Every structure is written in C-alpha cells, then in structure tokens.
Amino acid sequence: MRRRSPLPPAPLPQRDGIDPVRVRLPADPSGAWQTVRDHLVERFQGAIGAGRVAEMLGAGRFVGVDGVLSGDEPYLAGRYVWFHRDFAPEVPVPFEVGIVHRDERIVIADKPHFLATTPRGRHVTDTALARLRRDLGLPALQPAHRLDRLTAGLALFVVRPEDRGAYQGLFSGRRVRKEYQAVAPYDEGVALPAEVRSRIVKERGVPAAREVAGEVNAVSRVELVERRGALGRYRLLPETGRTHQLRVHMNRLGLPILNDPLFPGPPDRPAGAGDAAAEDFGAPLQLLARALEFRDPVDGRERRFESALRLAAWDARPLA
Numbered sequence: 001m002r003r004r005s006p007l008p009p010a011p012l013p014q015r016d017g018i019d020p021v022r023v024r025l026p027a028d029p030s031g032a033w034q035t036v037r038d039h040l041v042e043r044f045q046g047a048i049g050a051g052r053v054a055e056m057l058g059a060g061r062f063v064g065v066d067g068v069l070s071g072d073e074p075y076l077a078g079r080y081v082w083f084h085r086d087f088a089p090e091v092p093v094p095f096e097v098g099i100v101h102r103d104e105r106i107v108i109a110d111k112p113h114f115l116a117t118t119p120r121g122r123h124v125t126d127t128a129l130a131r132l133r134r135d136l137g138l139p140a141l142q143p144a145h146r147l148d149r150l151t152a153g154l155a156l157f158v159v160r161p162e163d164r165g166a167y168q169g170l171f172s173g174r175r176v177r178k179e180y181q182a183v184a185p186y187d188e189g190v191a192l193p194a195e196v197r198s199r200i201v202k203e204r205g206v207p208a209a210r211e212v213a214g215e216v217n218a219v220s221r222v223e224l225v226e227r228r229g230a231l232g233r234y235r236l237l238p239e240t241g242r243t244h245q246l247r248v249h250m251n252r253l254g255l256p257i258l259n260d261p262l263f264p265g266p267p268d269r270p271a272g273a274g275d276a277a278a279e280d281f282g283a284p285l286q287l288l289a290r291a292l293e294f295r296d297p298v299d300g301r302e303r304r305f306e307s308a309l310r311l312a313a314w315d316a317r318p319l320a
Contacts, residue, residue: 011063012082014139017130018119020063020082027077036062036081037071048086056083090126094281097131100154100305105298106167107132107141107157108305113284116149128155145171148244150261153180153289153307166297171241177293178238180246181225183286183313184255186232193223196249200242208262209244211252218242220249231258233314236287246287258286258313286313 012020025039033039037057041050056062057071062083064073069081098110109128116123119130133141144156144167156171158164170176200218202209219239226233234255236246244263250256251263261279288311293304 008065008080010082011065011067012084014133015084016087016125017127017133017139018084018087018125020084023081023083025075025077025079025081028075033075035071035075036069036073036079039075040071040081087125088122090123092126097128097135098308099136100308102136103159105159105163106144107136107138107159108292109155109157110307110309111147111152111155111289112309113150113152114279114281117143117147117155123149129157132157144168145176145241147289148247148287150285151180151287151289152284152309154292154305155289156292163298170294170297174240175294177291178241178289179291179293180236180238181288181290181311182234182236182246182250183231183258183311184234184250185258186224186227186230187254190253190255192234193221194253196220196222196252198249198252200245200248202243209242209248211248218245218249220246222250222253222255228314231314233311247285259283260285260287284312286311 007022010020010022014020023043025036028039033042037053040057040062041053044053057069060068062069062071062081064079064081093112093115095112095115097112097115099107100110101108109132111117111128115131116127117129119125119127124130129141129143133139138159140161141157141159142161142164144158144164147153147155156167158167197216197219198211199214199216200209201212217240221237221239223235223237224232225235232255234250236250238245242248247257247260247263251260256263288307288309291304291306293302295301296303
C-alpha cells in the first residue's frame with residue numbers, strides 16, 4: 001500500500017488564531033489552466049470575484065512552498081497554495097473564556113454562553129479556539145470535542161498534535177462522563193429521574209435538530225436536583241453526544257430549557273436565525289456543561305474537572 005507523503009508545513013503564520021487556507025491544485029486534463037492565476041480566478045471568482053483575486057495576488061496574499069506567488073507561475077497539478085481569507089466583521093461575545101486546567105497536554109476551558117467552540121459560518125475569529133490560541137500562545141491547539149455555541153461550560157482542548165487522537169478518541173468512544181445542569185420549568189406530572197431515548201438528526205441549513213423514527217442514537221438521563229416555584233434545576237447525563245441532544249430531550253419531556261431560542265419552536269426557521277447580531281446576551285440559554293470525568297489516555301490517571309460558571313437564572317431567584 002502506497003503511503004501518502006506528509007503535508008508540507010504552512011509557510012504563513014496564523015492570523016487572529018486562524019490557520020491559512022490550504023489549496024492543492026488539481027489535475028487539469030483539459031489544459032484550461034496555463035498559470036496558477038488561471039485556476040485561482042476560476043476557483044474563487046464566484047465567492048469573491050475575479051477582481052479581488054487579482055488584488056490578493058498583487059498584494060502577495062497567495063504563497064507557495066517557495067514563497068509569494070505572482071500568479072504567473074506555470075500551472076502544476078499537486079502544487080500547494082496558501083492564503084488568508086478575509087474575515088467578515090463579527091459581533092464580539094462580551095464574556096471571557098475561563099481556564100479550569102492547563103498542562104503540557106490539555107487545556108480545560110470554561111466556555112461562556114454564545115461563544116462558538118471552533119470557527120464555523122459567521123463565527124470565525126471570535127471563537128473559543130481562536131481566542132485560546134492567541135491568549136495562551138498555543139497555535140497548535142485543537143478541540144477534542146464540540147460544545148454547542150449557546151451552551152456554557154467545560155470544553156477540552158489538546159495542546160500537542162501527537163496527543164490529539166488519544167483525547168478525541170475518549171469522546172468518540174464514549175469514555176467521558178459528562179454532566180450538565182439546566183434550568184427549566186417544573187412539572188409535577190413529569191416522572192423523574194427519566195431516561196430519554198430517541199433518534200436525532202441535524203440537517204444542514206436547518207438550525208434545529210429533530211427527532212425521527214428509526215434506530216436510537218441519542219440517550220439522556222434527566223434528574224431533578226431542586227425546585228424553586230415554577231422552575232427546576234436539573235442534572236442531565238448524556239450517554240451519547242448528538243447535536244442539540246439535551247435541548248431536544250428536555251423539550252420532549254415538556255421541560256424546555258429556559259431561554260432556548262429553538263426548542264420549542266419551528267424547526268424550519270431560516271438558517272442563521274439566532275445569530276449573535278440579534279441575540280440578547282442578557283438572556284443566555286440556561287444549560288451548563290458542568291463536569292467532565294475520564295481516565296487520561298496518556299498517563300492513566302482518573303481526572304475530573306468542574307466548571308466555575310453558574311446558571312444566572314437560578315442564582316438570581318430567591319430561595320422562598
């Protein structure tokens with residue numbers, strides 16, 4: 001079996017905690033691309049326009065393994081090209097990322113509500129990953145798992161590339177015990193504790209995940225911890241990690257999490273609904289990834305981490 005050649009290192013540093021885009025020039029059986037410029041214009045003119053491609057070439061924004069590309073270089077299939085794309089303005093999330101633990105292998109971050117874990121869609125430079133890379137000086141930092149943007153709490157990041165597979169395997173192999181807390185309505189008619197089992201799917205372009213018929217792929221345990229009037233504080237123990245799983249399962253029980261913009265709600269609302277530009281930072285989703293517990297895959301130690309964050313809607317309510 002032929003082994004792949006290792007990828008060449010990027011000749012451009014990160015910008016705002018974001019890696020440069022890497023493009024590998026494909027085979028051109030028709031011979032339509034005589035120069036690097038020909039391909040770049042055809043490839044990106046639909047997204048940014050041929051004029052912008054020309055401006056970026058003129059400014060030295062495209063770089064190869066041997067340095068800045070003018071665009072007039074002969075087209076060569078397999079050649080690597082790097083560049084930094086332009087970042088659209090983002091509405092900054094006005095909360096800090098806390099650090100619960102840091103060592104030579106991992107960073108356990110306390111992600112605030114509204115902040116995306118990794119760059120995606122409209123959230124790129126103002127994400128937990130980009131902030132941590134910049135603030136901690138760790139350009140190789142990568143997440144071991146994903147925490148929903150509207151959910152606050154613990155997220156594990158891996159410092160060294162050689163350790164990434166081991167820690168990501170903990171989550172993909174379901175070897176991490178995750179504990180969440182939520183504030184939601186109290187209903188004496190809902191028997192708790194309860195195990196909720198269903199099949200959840202998340203369709204591209206549709207903000208809300210939904211339950212469908214079929215083989216179970218999402219399992220959650222829901223426990224009532226405390227009641228205060230019309231609200232309850234709940235402990236949520238997911239066995240699986242589907243997108244929006246806890247929000248979907250709480251809504252299924254008739255206990256939608258406080259301040260949830262999607263559940264209950266129309267599942268076909270337009271993509272992009274609920275973006276930070278229109279969000280109320282004073283009314284965050286009352287869901288917190290409170291604890292992570294696992295056996296360290298590198299040294300075998302049992303490890304447990306707890307969030308320092310609190311659910312504001314619960315702490316603000318009087319005891320009586």
